Amino acid sequence: MIGDVSRETKDLLNEYQELLVRWNKKINLVAPSTISQLRARHIDDCLQISRYADPECGIWADLGSGGGLPGIVLAIFFASRPVRFMLVESDQRKAAFLRSVARSLDLHNVNVQNDRIEAINPLNAAHISARALAPLPRLMPYLDRHMAKDGQAWLMKGEKWQAEVDEARKYWKFNLTSIASSTQPGAAILKIGEVSDA
Template sequence: MSFNVSRETEQRLQLYEALIRRWNPRINLVAPSTLPDLRQRHIEDCLQIARHVTPDDGLWVDLGSGGGLPGLILAIAFADRPTRFLMVESDQRKAAFLRSAIRELDLPRSSVLSSRIEAADPLKAAYISARALAPLARLMPYLGKHLADDGQAWLMKGERWQTELDEARQAWRFALESHDSITQPGAAILKISEVSHV
């Protein structure tokens, strides 16, 4: 299963894959056991978001970017859009990887904020993404703080997403659209908007 992308996007994705393989022995960007299937497990997985949204200009914030999943993948997929991408990553070594990758991938509208998410000033993001970061109930305060009033969050969640949803709804109100994951049975991509505290 792979998504059709332009030749330029494909070249960047291949370079990104090479960068992960080069850095991963020194910094654990992805689980070493997933490296043989890096394209499917990580890159194609993250590209799914690009099937559901086409950003306008404005700021796209990727929370807890780690090795750039999904933030850098989306910045590559939307490199021809006016959208600015900000990767929020508190781990200094991972932030260094992200900055190096942004340079090598030639993504001038992307940057890195090396900060804890809760310590950052409100970012008023038009879009927020996160993958394998925290349970939904722990993510909601971040969305409440950093999402613009008319913004939307795109969260990649595993098989327990329904349970996480029930827990999050105890303290938060939000609009929800769910999309089944194509790469991981039982997983989902959640679009969350209109976030407010109960």
């Protein structure tokens, strides 16, 4: 999938990959067993969101950013858009990595918030993303707190996503579009909007 992006974007993604590999030796940003498939397993996986999202302005909040997946990948892809990426990460070492990447790649559209998701003021975000953070029922209060009324969430979920949706619907109302993952069989990107208590 990386062939579908501009030369400048490709170069930045390559630089990001190098930084991720280098820092991963000291901080567990991605599972070491996945390093050999870093491009397909992580970067191309996250780039899928760029096929469906069309951010025009406002805040894009990436919750539990970890190693910047998908936050940094999307900030690189959408660097020419007037969108501010807020990467929320409670782990100090991972937050330091994210800040270092933003500086190294000259990503002026990125801010890092080193705090717990539930502790920060509501972000009123036009877009929210999360990958491998928590089951959907636990994510819903975060969406309710931080997403703008007309906002959209892009949640990357594994094979058990339907069971998570069914459980979340017991407590929450929301619009849902599921998009089959092109990189992981059975996985999906969940596009969620109009969140409210059930």
